[in-house]
Amino acid sequence: MGKWCKVFCSCENRRPISAGKWPDYDSYRRNVGAPAKTREFWENHVKDLYECGHRAGIFHETWPGDILRIGFALERTFKGSNIQFPIFRKLADFSYYDDEVLEIAFEEVQDWAVEVGHLKDIDAGRQFFQYHEQKRFLDSLNEDPFLYGDLSAALQECERLIDTCRRTGNGILFSL
Ligand SMILES: [Zn+2]
Structure with a gap:
């Protein structure tokens, strides 16, 4: 689930x-001559290069699957109430996606940072949800395990995205 963000x-x-x-x-190899790298290197590092050094003008790209898993778990935890974690839950609600792409606008990123901070406190045991919510949240996460690491690693990836938004002034695009 989730192609890129x-x-x-x-x-x-x-x-x-x-x-x-x-x-x-082939034109790259002809122009660059002997220092030209392999076709595989070209595909991964040279193709779509922009003058600024960012490939395809992308500052940061990652796989969003584990971030969406957090959204699903929060949706199941708080399904009666719409006020908790609206950005994470929006990511997990495909009706918000337009042509399979959803943008979290720069203005929403600050709210998302607050949600991520709250979950970091939960993950570290500094804060707890109410008993039943805490149980539902952890059960949901365990049912749908993370593919790369754990909750802590996925939250770090969120923070990396948020930091990138602050540096560029741009929002985040998510693709299903
Ligand atoms: Zn650039």
């Missing part, structure tokens, strides 16, 4: 270079 850069020289100079691997 990304934050674009805001660099002044945010313009593709390889499209004009090297539209494909």
